[in-house]
Amino acid sequence: MFKIIHAQxxxxxxxxxxxxxxxxxxxxxxxxxxxxxxxxxxxRIPVTIENSDPERGTISIVVQSAGKTTHLLNSLNTGDQxxxxxxxxxxxxxxxxFGTVVVVGGGVGTAMAYPSAAAFKRAGNRVISIVGARTKxxxxxxxxxxxxxxxxxxxxxxxxxxxxxxxxxxxxxxxQNGTRIDLVLAIGPIxxxxxxxxxxxxxNIRTVVSLNPIMIDGTGMCGGCRVLIDNKSEFACxxxxxxDAHKVNFDVLVQRNGMYRDAEQRSLADYQRSTAExxxxxxxxxxxxxxxxGER
Ligand code: NAD
Ligand code: FES
Numbered sequence: 001m002f003k004i005i006h007a008q009x010x011x012x013x014x015x016x017x018x019x020x021x022x023x024x025x026x027x028x029x030x031x032x033x034x035x036x037x038x039x040x041x042x043x044r045i046p047v048t049i050e051n052s053d054p055e056r057g058t059i060s061i062v063v064q065s066a067g068k069t070t071h072l073l074n075s076l077n078t079g080d081q082x083x084x085x086x087x088x089x090x091x092x093x094x095x096x097x098f099g100t101v102v103v104v105g106g107g108v109g110t111a112m113a114y115p116s117a118a119a120f121k122r123a124g125n126r127v128i129s130i131v132g133a134r135t136k137x138x139x140x141x142x143x144x145x146x147x148x149x150x151x152x153x154x155x156x157x158x159x160x161x162x163x164x165x166x167x168x169x170x171x172x173x174x175x176q177n178g179t180r181i182d183l184v185l186a187i188g189p190i191x192x193x194x195x196x197x198x199x200x201x202x203x204n205i206r207t208v209v210s211l212n213p214i215m216i217d218g219t220g221m222c223g224g225c226r227v228l229i230d231n232k233s234e235f236a237c238x239x240x241x242x243x244d245a246h247k248v249n250f251d252v253l254v255q256r257n258g259m260y261r262d263a264e265q266r267s268l269a270d271y272q273r274s275t276a277e278x279x280x281x282x283x284x285x286x287x288x289x290x291x292x293x294g295e296r
Contacts, residue, residue, distance in 0.1 A: 022057030031093030062111035099182035106188020136161035197245035
């Protein structure tokens with residue numbers, strides 16, 4: 001069992017957990033992730049490691065409520081426990097002195113981009129971070145990124161904070177202004193990573209994306225996370241999750257990630273229905289108890 005030392009929402013639907021996981025904390029490197037299971041029959045889900053503290057023996061993860069399991073996870077609180085947390089998994093980010101590195105974080109993908117941005121900075125790079133979110137409340141880790149970046153650019157889709165637009169608008173501006181860019185790391189929704197790849201391909205800028213296909217065992221055995229890279233099958237859990245963006249077949253990734261969408265939606269609807277029923281039952285019990293007290 002893995003104890004939750006601290007749990008807090010950092011944006012609507014996005015929660016940060018600090019977990020007691022000393023072995024993972026000692027080994028974790030930027031770019032890696034964990035696979036966790038909340039209870040025995042529960043599904044296994046890959047989750048971004050945002051940070052680790054080897055001295056305290058803790059890792060922090062950031063989870064966005066999307067399907068049943070992430071909703072269930074985000075209902076847990078400080079002091080609760082998670083059945084298993086396996087990791088660190090995947091190859092770490094390739095960190096060296098490239099020159100100027102642009103780190104692009106889209107939505108909750110920013111949590112995975114942050115440790116890499118910090119590592120690029122420690123390695124002596126000039127780091128420009130671009131963060132995009134749908135709206136002001138969903139911008140995460142802005143302060144943390146400012147501390148490890150030479151410049152931070154923020155966009156919101158609705159213009160409720162910083163500049164209205166997508167992360168790719170900022171990247172395009174940098175390219176058009178003639179900023180020398182030696183490497184781009186982009187982590188976020190698939191549409192964003194694909195758009196970044198298309199932009200940098202034309203400019204011949206080396207670009208890395210972190211892929212998030214469906215994962216089950218995380219050991220290269222089940223084949224769940226198969227992705228097509230340069231027309232060859234690779235497994236994101238052991239060969240990635242980071243790949244050369246210009247070699248990724250994004251169509252296959254979109255298609256495979258959508259395979260279980262109907263089942264996922266049904267499972268989420270069932271979970272939400274049963275949670276609503278439990279809440280209603282509790283409220284009925286509470287009002288009966290109050291009525292009984294009133295009778296005495
Ligand atoms: P989102 O849909 O709110 O998008 C975040 C940002 O991406 C937007 O604000 C915008 O700047 C950019 N973006 C979106 N569509 C774009 C487009 N067509 N062109 C250019 N830029 C675009 O993101 P979200 O709701 O936070 O979802 C995050 C997604 O990231 C989830 O799908 C999750 O699975 C994924 N994720 C990926 C990783 C990873 O390793 N790649 C890690 C965590 C989460
Ligand atoms: Fe099973 Fe990668 S998750 S092969």
